[in-house]
Amino acid sequence: MSHDYRLPEDHQQALLVGRVCCGDARGPTLVTVRDDQVIDISASVNIMADLLDRDDAARLVAQATGPVLCDVTTLLDNSAQSPQVTPHLLAPCDVQAIKACGVTFAVSLLERVIEEQAAGSPQRAGELRTELQQLIGGDLSRIVPGSEDALALRDELKARGAWSQYMEVGIGPDAEVFTKAQPLSSMGFGAWVGLHPASQWNNPEPEIVLAVSSRGQPVGASLGNDVNLRDIEGRSALLLGKAKDNNASCAIGPFIRLFDAHFSMEDVRHAMVSLRIEGESDDFMLEDSSDMREISRSPESLVSQTIGDHHQYPDGFMLFLGTMFSPIHDRDGPGQGFTHHRGDTVTIATPRLGALINRVDRSDRLAPWTYGIRRWLADQQRRT
Structure with a gap:
């Protein structure tokens, strides 16, 4: 079978767990994928939070047995239909x-500051983007949050009237x-x-x-x-x-x-x-x-x-x-x-x-x- 881009490129080695709607009274069912088959592992564990709390979660999933619901391509295809047909994927948690x-990224930090100062107006955002890049200068991605350099930049921006609550969480300690x-x-x-x-x-x-x-x-x-x-x-x-x-x-x-x-x-x-x-x-x-x-x-x-x-x-x-x-x-x-x-x-x-x-x-x-x-x-x- 050719690789399905919707799966990990090394999916034959991957320990994948998910939740599936089977359309019956049992409710969501925990599954794993093995040899391109979707296997119901609910007899071993059927609460994702319980599975993830186990020290032996990887071993349990690798060894769990159960009925085959369908092949994984069918599951993904069913899930992509509108409306979805069963069995189909649910969120895995x-x-x-x-x-x-x-x-958590410098680029998104600048955009959050722009959103705030633009007060929700996309038309104002372009002007602000240029202004802030000229004001801040340098590469924000090199700043370690909470470091002395980060705190010095914070003080400088405050002095220039360009401080933002987004800068606080972007380069501050928290x-x-x-x-x-x-x-x-x-x-x-x-x-x-x-x-x-x-x-x-x-x-x-x-x-x-x-x-x-x-x-x-x-x-x-x-x-x-x-x-x-x-x-x-x-x-x-x-x-x-x-x-x-x-x-x-x-x-x-x-x-x-x-x-x-x-x-x-x-x-x-x-x-x-x-x-x-x-x-x-x-x-x-x-x-x-x-x-x-x-x-x-x-x-x-x-x-x-x-x-x-x-x-x-x-x-x-x-x-x-x-x-x-x-x-x-x-x-x-x-x-x-x-x-x-x-x-x-x-x-x-x-x-x-x-x-x-x-x-x-x-x-x-x-x-x-x-x-x-x-x-x-x-x-x-x-x-x-």
Whole structure:
């Protein structure tokens, strides 16, 4: 079988785990992929948070047996259909908290400052971009957050009246860590993602997402789309919740790849994450990439700023590591920058994790989120 770009390039060696909707009363089912077959491993473990908390998670998945649901190409094809048919992929996480880090790349730092000072206006953004680049100078990516050089730059920017709360989290000692979405609310591979209907300036944010155990140990990684509303967050950082957490505004998938002898945090640190946006109605195409080697805070430091003596996550968490992608390409007219159109297809990919593909619509036009903790618990009880 030829390689399916939606899977890791070395998928025959990859320990992939995910959640599948089979369309029956059992609810979501945990699966792995082995020899291109999707295997139901729910007899061994059926709660992703439980699996990721096990010291022997990789061994358990490698040895787990169960019925074959379908081949993996069929699962991906089913998931990409609209409406989806069963079996299809869900987001690979279940009861974990879904956290995200912002302003972890120098390029995105500048764009967050521009959003804030433009007060949500894409027309003003181009002028501000030039002004700030001339004012700051140098290469922000070389600044170590919290270092003496970073604090000296902070003081200089304050003196010039150019300081921003985004600069504080970009080069200051404390990372921005926020709640992206509620447990069980994320969309999976092939599903539609949503934009708040009030937003007129928005974009995808392609990111690597760490799967972290309740002990604060990263145990695997996936891909994510931290859908972003630039105009709403730009009006005020206090609107971050409205800008980030809406119906279908978070996507994770297609699978979680567990760390093992073939895949480690080193692969995350050196990943190149690509993005492609394809317009449905205007033949628009945008391609870009994020190099994880340019991140200003290490993945381990972001994890430690999220969990520790100051905060615990008894069910573990998924952690978006941030993006350097902030599109400035004009789509609808000169000086207007990029924004989504309904029907856009977004593909986020990296060779060791495969591809996460979603289409875009308004949050209020998509199916409401109804599957929460109580229904999930009821499904788990029916399995016992």
